[in-house]
Amino acid sequence: MASLVFAVPAGLSFLLFLSRVRRDPRRFSNAVLLGLTLVLVTVALLAQVADGSAPAPLVVAVTLTLLLLALSVLVLAFFLIANGVQMIRKEGPRPANLLSGLAGVSILGVFALALTAYHTNSAPLQRVAGAVLLVSGYVSYLFVSFLVYAFFYARLTLRQDVDYVVILGSGLIGGSRVPPLLASRLDRARAVYERQAARGTPPVLITSGGQGPDEDIPEADAMAAYLIAHGAPEGHVLREDRSRSTEENLRFSSAIMQERNPEYRFVAVTNNFHVFRAALTARRTGIDGHVIGSPTAAYFWPTATIREFTAIFLHHKKINLGVCTLLTLFSTLL
Template identity: 80%
Template sequence: MASLVLAIPTAVSFLLFLARLRRDPRRFGNAVLLGLALVLLTVALLAQVASGSAPGPLVAAVTLAILLCALGVLALAFFLIVNGVQMVRKEGLRPASLLPGLAGLGILGCVALALTALGTDSTPLWRVARAVLLVAGYVSYLFLSFLVYAFLYARLTVRHDVDFVVVLGSGLIDGSRVPPLLASRLERARKVYEQQAARGNPPVLITSGGQGPDEDLPEAQAMAEYLTAHGVPEAHVVREDRSRSTEENLRLSEAIMRERKPDHRCVVVTNNFHVFRAALTARRTGVNGHVIGSPTAAYFWPSATIREFGAIFLHHKKVNFGLCVLLVLLGAASGS
């Protein structure tokens, strides 16, 4: 009975997700709705198994999934710690390099706190454990929703020709050279250009990035020189060399595109870990375009993904911190 009751909100959440996805895929609310639908579906399956009405194969599948999730949590924690060590070795001792290791230690800390609370009769410890686990559960829900939806969004394709391809900048090596991370964006943009040029409608490439304090020239200039050196005609490359952030990249590039063609279409190119947040920023800045990604070194993914999620979480900080405070109060106030 409980599983049937849960089927209605599950279906409603999923249908709302599909409707919002069709209207505009560049919304974090889409990720939240998809995550909610998956959570409700999971709870419905667990309720059916608990009621004894589930068929044997479903019971076996759910049991196996629970075991894999339990083992997966520990495996994830150790993987993040190992990746954190690798990041420090490759990127140096920086805050971004420490993120995976700190996340892994945080997971192990939550597990240790829960096990300790289970093994004691301490009411204060139980309240602390409940508060921590409720907040950890909320953050984990948002993070998994972000991961699943970011994975889906990155696989949406552009089915029509575009007028512009905007390449978001990043830091230069030795003040003037394009690093591999940025080169992968430029190669993806060049591929889009060549594919569309083969159909007789080559787009304009906009390289977007200003000059940092430790750089000898604007990122846009180094990016433009890279593209022309790799066969893109100089007449099809425009530089936006004043921006200092992703939001400025998009706002200033949008001004260039609007001036050249008010009813333009575009795609924005960044690295794959940055696609979804860039899409959210594009929507907020009024850019009429889809965001696509280029490959990133595997070891860099965990740290970059955690940073991307953290930026989105903090962008909605009033709601998120408010809910975290309520969850802490709920956990601390509940009975032993």
């Protein structure tokens, strides 16, 4: 009976999630609803086990899952630290490349603080530990929700032909050369072009990226040259060479498409870790289009994913910092 208290809200949450995804999949609230559904299902299962109504196989499965989750958090911490070291070796000690290592150290720090508070009688330390655990739980909930939904969104398929394929820039190396990260986006865009051209309706490729202070040419020019050198017809390649951010990539490219075809349909191409945030940016700027991803080097993915989540978290900083403050006050009062 206790499990129904959570199972019913879980079902309602999932139905609301499906409804909102159908209306517009480019919402972070969709990720939150999916995460809420998973939490409620988990609690319903735990309630069923606790009241003794669960069959033996379910009890074993839930117990093993909880043990594996606890162990996986520790494994994740050491993996992130190792990945942070690898990022520094391969990409240099820039602040963005420290994220995975810092995340791993933070997880171990939370564990150490909780254990210390548990084994002492210090009320102030226990309040601090409680606040840290509550805030960490909230952030972890959002991160897992983001991770699961971003995985889901990245696998949504194009249902119709498009007029344009916009490739988002990501910087050049040596001032003029396309790096592997950007080449992956260009190759994915060319594959979309070739697949649609085979059906008789080739889209126009738009390379989007301005010239950075350390670059000899605009990113759009280097990207266009790469596409043409790899078989894309020059007449089907346009350049947007003013943008310096994802929002400008989309906004300036939209202006080009709008001028040529007010009823345009397009898809944007970026790396898989950046797909969901790019989709959120497109929606926020009022641009209606789908975003698809290209492969990313495995070692780069953890840091990049944490960076994407951090950007989304801070974009909604008022509500997120407000919730964190309330959780801290709640822990202090208890």
